[in-house]
Amino acid sequence: MAAIASLQAIHLKSGRRGSIRCGIAEPSGEPAPVGQKTRYNDGLAERVFMGLFARKMDKFGGSKKKNEIKEKGLWDYDYESFVEVSKRVMQGRNRSQQQEVVREVLLSMLPPGAPEQFRKLFPPTKWAAEFNAALTVPFFHWLVGPSQVIEVEVNGVKQRSGVRIKKCRYLESSGCVGMCVNMCKIPTQDFFTNEFGLPLTMNPNFDDMSCEMIYGQVPPSFEDDPATKQPCLADICSIANPSSPICPKLQA
Known part of the structure; x- marks a missing residue:
């Protein structure tokens, strides 16, 4: 998922500017409390971007409404549609297959030669x-909600390459540990580390639904x-x- 910010970064370096943001409708302007x-x-x-992702993923989701999906415009999708497509992708696939689907979708959304x-x-420098990390805050907002750059320590060096997601929208909407790990955390880490050559570690907190991203740290x-x-x-x-000590979707 997170590789989309990298695509935006490439566009920025090419002289194209813009941002993808969504607004929180809570009176406080902050994510709602846990629960x-x-x-x-x-x-x-944001709706167009959600729709683009949903349509790319839906061909892996086993949907029986292909004709209906093709007739819908990108703006007809919302965040819940995006999450529902993710759930369908999980069905009938083990964790490795789920992660591979996300990788294929991410590659399909990047222009030729983008990883290079x-x-x-x-x-991979400081x-x-x-x-x-700085790009993540504005460009990930539609996907994970509000976040902020934080100082972290990577290989003994303090640097501002960390991002704290206050309350992950994807985890909050799906409520699924397996979706968080298999459809976001692992494939995003792998994509940055292996495809882009910039190590990334993501540490979700399942108690308060926050998440810490550390660029430069090998996962x-x-x-x-x-x-x-x-x-x-x-x-x-x-x-x-509830009877399983580990989310079944995390098991092989």
């Missing part, structure tokens, strides 16, 4: 990590990652298995 769902006001640009261009523009293996050992969020996940 309550945050309300958003999505504009036309990204590697040239953003070699500057590149901090620059991508742990699947087996050593605490996020892969999480139980279902039984109170909010419609497909949860």
